[in-house]
Amino acid sequence: MSVLPAPLAPTRPAFLTRTTPAARLVAGTAWLVAAIVTLDPIVPARLFLAAIVALWLWSGLPLRRIPARLAPLGFAILSLTVFSILLSSANGDRSLATMAQIGPARITGPAISAGLAIGLRVVVIALTTLLVFGPSDPTRMADSLVQQWHVPDRFAYGTLAALRVAPFMAGDWATIGAARRLRGLAPRGPVARVREAGGRLLVMLVSAIRRAERLALAMDARGFDSGVRRTHFRELRTNWRDWLTIVLSFAVAAAALFVAR
Amino acid sequence: MTEATTGRPLTAVSPPSIEATDLSWTYAGRSRPAIEGLTFRLEAGRVLLVLGPSGSGKSTLARALAGLVPHVLPGRWQGGLRVGGLEVAETPARLLGERIGLVFQDPDSQLVMSRVDDEVAFGLENRAWPRPEMVSGVREALAQAGLSGFEQRSTVTLSGGEKQRLAIADVLAARPGLLVLDEPTANLDPPGMYAVFERLAILARRREHTIVLIEHRLEAALPLADEVLLLDDEGHQLAFAPAGAVGREAVELLERSGAWVPRAWRGAQPAASGAVEPAVERAASGGRAIEAGALLLEAADVRVEYPADESGKRVALDGVSVSVRAGERVALVGPNGAGKSSLLFAMAGLLRPADGTVRLRALPRDGEAAEPMRDPSRLSARELAARIGLVFQDPELGFVAGTARDEVSASARAIGGRDGTSARAPDEQGTDGVLASFGLGHLATEIPFRLSQGEQRRLSLAALALRPPAVLLLDEPTFGLDRRGTEAVLALLDERRTAGQAQVLATHDPRLLPACDRVVALDRGRVVFDGSPDAFLAAPPYAPASPWRDGVALGRPAGSDPAAIPRRGAR
Numbered sequence: 001m002s003v004l005p006a007p008l009a010p011t012r013p014a015f016l017t018r019t020t021p022a023a024r025l026v027a028g029t030a031w032l033v034a035a036i037v038t039l040d041p042i043v044p045a046r047l048f049l050a051a052i053v054a055l056w057l058w059s060g061l062p063l064r065r066i067p068a069r070l071a072p073l074g075f076a077i078l079s080l081t082v083f084s085i086l087l088s089s090a091n092g093d094r095s096l097a098t099m100a101q102i103g104p105a106r107i108t109g110p111a112i113s114a115g116l117a118i119g120l121r122v123v124v125i126a127l128t129t130l131l132v133f134g135p136s137d138p139t140r141m142a143d144s145l146v147q148q149w150h151v152p153d154r155f156a157y158g159t160l161a162a163l164r165v166a167p168f169m170a171g172d173w174a175t176i177g178a179a180r181r182l183r184g185l186a187p188r189g190p191v192a193r194v195r196e197a198g199g200r201l202l203v204m205l206v207s208a209i210r211r212a213e214r215l216a217l218a219m220d221a222r223g224f225d226s227g228v229r230r231t232h233f234r235e236l237r238t239n240w241r242d243w244l245t246i247v248l249s250f251a252v253a254a255a256a257l258f259v260a261r
Numbered sequence: 262m263t264e265a266t267t268g269r270p271l272t273a274v275s276p277p278s279i280e281a282t283d284l285s286w287t288y289a290g291r292s293r294p295a296i297e298g299l300t301f302r303l304e305a306g307r308v309l310l311v312l313g314p315s316g317s318g319k320s321t322l323a324r325a326l327a328g329l330v331p332h333v334l335p336g337r338w339q340g341g342l343r344v345g346g347l348e349v350a351e352t353p354a355r356l357l358g359e360r361i362g363l364v365f366q367d368p369d370s371q372l373v374m375s376r377v378d379d380e381v382a383f384g385l386e387n388r389a390w391p392r393p394e395m396v397s398g399v400r401e402a403l404a405q406a407g408l409s410g411f412e413q414r415s416t417v418t419l420s421g422g423e424k425q426r427l428a429i430a431d432v433l434a435a436r437p438g439l440l441v442l443d444e445p446t447a448n449l450d451p452p453g454m455y456a457v458f459e460r461l462a463i464l465a466r467r468r469e470h471t472i473v474l475i476e477h478r479l480e481a482a483l484p485l486a487d488e489v490l491l492l493d494d495e496g497h498q499l500a501f502a503p504a505g506a507v508g509r510e511a512v513e514l515l516e517r518s519g520a521w522v523p524r525a526w527r528g529a530q531p532a533a534s535g536a537v538e539p540a541v542e543r544a545a546s547g548g549r550a551i552e553a554g555a556l557l558l559e560a561a562d563v564r565v566e567y568p569a570d571e572s573g574k575r576v577a578l579d580g581v582s583v584s585v586r587a588g589e590r591v592a593l594v595g596p597n598g599a600g601k602s603s604l605l606f607a608m609a610g611l612l613r614p615a616d617g618t619v620r621l622r623a624l625p626r627d628g629e630a631a632e633p634m635r636d637p638s639r640l641s642a643r644e645l646a647a648r649i650g651l652v653f654q655d656p657e658l659g660f661v662a663g664t665a666r667d668e669v670s671a672s673a674r675a676i677g678g679r680d681g682t683s684a685r686a687p688d689e690q691g692t693d694g695v696l697a698s699f700g701l702g703h704l705a706t707e708i709p710f711r712l713s714q715g716e717q718r719r720l721s722l723a724a725l726a727l728r729p730p731a732v733l734l735l736d737e738p739t740f741g742l743d744r745r746g747t748e749a750v751l752a753l754l755d756e757r758r759t760a761g762q763a764q765v766l767a768t769h770d771p772r773l774l775p776a777c778d779r780v781v782a783l784d785r786g787r788v789v790f791d792g793s794p795d796a797f798l799a800a801p802p803y804a805p806a807s808p809w810r811d812g813v814a815l816g817r818p819a820g821s822d823p824a825a826i827p828r829r830g831a832r
Contacts, residue, residue: 137375139375164375167417175653175655176659178651179651179653180661181611182645183675183724184642184645184676185675186675207655207657211370214365215371215373218363218370220329221329222373222383222384222387225387226355228355231386231392232386233392233399234379
């Protein structure tokens, strides 16, 4: 009785689905750095356009589903932007021209620009994450980190196994809530609510730990981390697409930062 | 990878014999051994079925054969266990792991990877197989498990039966000589169970593996076994014998220890409910032979939908109508995904149907008019708890308190007095009385999470005893319980039913059906059968029908078969 939406996965082979995850991680980092180091909205706006183009042409992801998946984040971004504009210290500067007046709140040009910069930056971070992690499943990411960067098996595949447990925790959380309601427990007041959430969390953690213990035992039984150097069913090697992706992403980041506006 | 040459069996390992000599194991922190003094010899290529009640150390034996005990889990080892000439305690876990494949009970906590072929390859990668051999190994193992063509599938989209067959493929890929299966079908619906047993039967016939099978589904498992090992509830060996020649005395001891016992050994006539007189009550569907009480719950034309991916909505229930009367026990059956859980949740008002209605009411008290039927999703938590209760398959998820005693009093505290108005907290005496009557008197101050599976199940029922709801919903109420545990739960339910409680049991276990008054069968969100257990078992409305019929062993309703329930002496 899963209530979680299906994960976003590529529906067709595309340029980025043929790159290795490690290369996309490098390429994405360049964009994240470029988006964070500046305070004006122009750089994130340029990266935003570039990310849209990359998602559209090279990611292989079903574009129509992306807005729905980002919707919860979209609300956060919107409120972040609005509050950044309203609460900006530039609004108090009498030497700046008033752009808008909402009741007692006076809004200036620099405030709008700073607010947009913050909002756009979060959008760029979200889209870049999608470009890095979207084109292949988490298993490929773990394979890539182990084979290309020599990250320890225990860490990479252990994290991967933990990711498998996560969806069950969501289901447990809902079940626990239902069980409590049916026992007549309806907390009234903020203190009772917090205590209630704490009790619920405790049960969920107990259940998650039990599940993790069983999974760890199953992995041990199949010889995981037994001191033998693992071989790889799916071999990943850095290829020309990786290099092209990295070079292009650095070029785009540099252009977004330094091309005159 | 030059160092990766350690034991890479490119041809199948020949099946090993197993020899236990006075084998005992005590887990660290426990005073009593989990298994004690096991002594037997299983020849190479044979199939051993291990039988015993809860706590008999069946899983511990499985772990010992795989080397997890003593190499991964801490504890004290005594005696000897040789697998194919290797002494388990003195052989590195890695070497044992290459010869032995272990399949666990829960499909969701033994799959590691998100794609089927990666999943099978995982164990081979760990054992440093060269890539070309991995590719052919994965292909062959999937074929053996009946999963050819599943390579690219995501493991989360598989059914329970498919997941367990994948777990079998996982261990087969490494070409072990010994296969150990620890209740591989316990979590499965009848079709999933059937498919797993089909594969096991093929493997058993080939004689390429020594197989140790731990199973509660005895009617399906027994025909596969060459030998059986019987354990009692303290981990002692009752008998080791050919499957067809178990001594009368050993069977009696096994039965007395609380374990399920195969029908064939009980010398009983074939269960009266199977395949006999199909048409007797076929016609009756709504009002039945039993004294029908007041209507307590009514679901009419219920439709439940879940948001799915871009393809649109997934319909979990479609036009489902079910009514439940006071004093009636209804079994809810159907394959996984048929909508059983959704129906239970809709009945409890935890999800609101997209269409149709659910109405319920409290049990009318003597001489008073029944209250009007009400929509559970509009009741407050307190009103709801007084009218309907739900016991989850995993009792742990339902625990709300820090001790067993508080767990029992929690609902009563929340609901207040019987009529749901005056807040009258239960006295400690009443609470402890309930604990005692559920066989939990000595555990009043114990943390619920620390109880055994059977104790947890009884506690989850005890938690509803002080203010028993008019309707009790139970999701797989006997999951993981042995015969004694199952009978204990049924006895407690019988008591409530006599007092007028209506009970709805969602279950995969055909053994429970004769203990119910009515069976409602779901398939793909629709009711496909509503009638007597006899009629259901005579002609299950599914294809193939046989998985739904096997394993009927419990007595008739209302405890008409007391002889079949020998109690163990006071302990």
